[in-house]
Amino acid sequence: NNYKSLYQSISIFDEVHIEKVEWKSVQQCSAFVVNQTIDLDGLFNDFNHIKSKYIDLKERFGGISKQVESFILSNLGRSNYNGTSVNHETSSCDDCNLQDNLDDIDVSDDEPDVKNKHKKTNKSIRSDHLWAYLLDGEHAPSLRKLVDFVFAIPGSNAFCESVFSHMKYLWNNNRTKMQHDLVGAELKIKMNTHLTCTELYDYLLTKPNILNKIRSSDKY
Structure with missing residues (x-):
């Protein structure tokens, strides 16, 4: 029952129409955060501020959808963007029937394309992308804590299993002297970075402290 209530x-937070989210639901969700203290008054103010921001921006x-896509692309790049476009179009048969009806009507060139009015395109967005966009640059510490808590919960154990698969190749018979901290550090880099090998190399050259650690024997 506890798990059911949690889920x-x-x-x-999977709702992308933020105006539908009610404060009492946010308050109930905050009760499950046990490892951090969330100020309910601050959470109330943060939630109403972000909700007002969404209502103000949603039609501008x-x-x-376009705002969120631009935000994610500017931070991750197009190759890492995992947005979804959903096109709701009439079927080919409906198009044929519509065209037959249009043939019987004298439509001038000045009138809009009636056929295109029957096609709807809905650009769907991921809820985590939406919350990241809305919270970007905002001072909303209480709501940010809650959002971080919610989206840190994995939907399955697939990600954990993939970590073990990567660890098998990192911690092999030729590298048995590695300490747990080093294995964990390598896995964090491998699983969370979007840098290519060349980009990581260039980045490390700008970090003398990390280079000194690499040259030392502390890593073993």
């Missing part, structure tokens, strides 16, 4: 509670600049 029902955190499901509100080409819609909230």
Whole structure:
């Protein structure tokens, strides 16, 4: 029952229409955060501020979907963007029937394309991308804690299993003297960085402290 209540509670953050999210649902969700202290008054203020921001932005600049996509692309790059486009179009048969009806109607060149009015395109967005965009640059510490807690919960154990697969190749018979901290550090880099080998090399050249650690024997 506790797990059921938890999953029902955190499901509100999967909602991309933020105006539908109610304060009481956010408050219930915050009750499951036991390892951090969340100020409810601050959370209330943060939530209402972000909700107002969403309502203000959702119809501007080409819609909230375009804003979120631009934000994610500017931070991750197009190759790492995992947005989803969902096109809801009429079927080919419906198009044929519509075209037959249009043939019977005298439509001038000045009138809009009636057929295109029957096609709808809905750009869907990921809820974690939306919250990242809304919280970017905002001082909302209480809400940020709650959002971090919710999206840190994995949907399955697939990610954990993939970590063990990567560890098998890092901690092999030729590297048995590695300490746990080193294995953990390598896994964190491997699983969380988006840098190529060349980019990581260039980055390390700008970090003398890390280079000194690499040259030392502390890593073993």
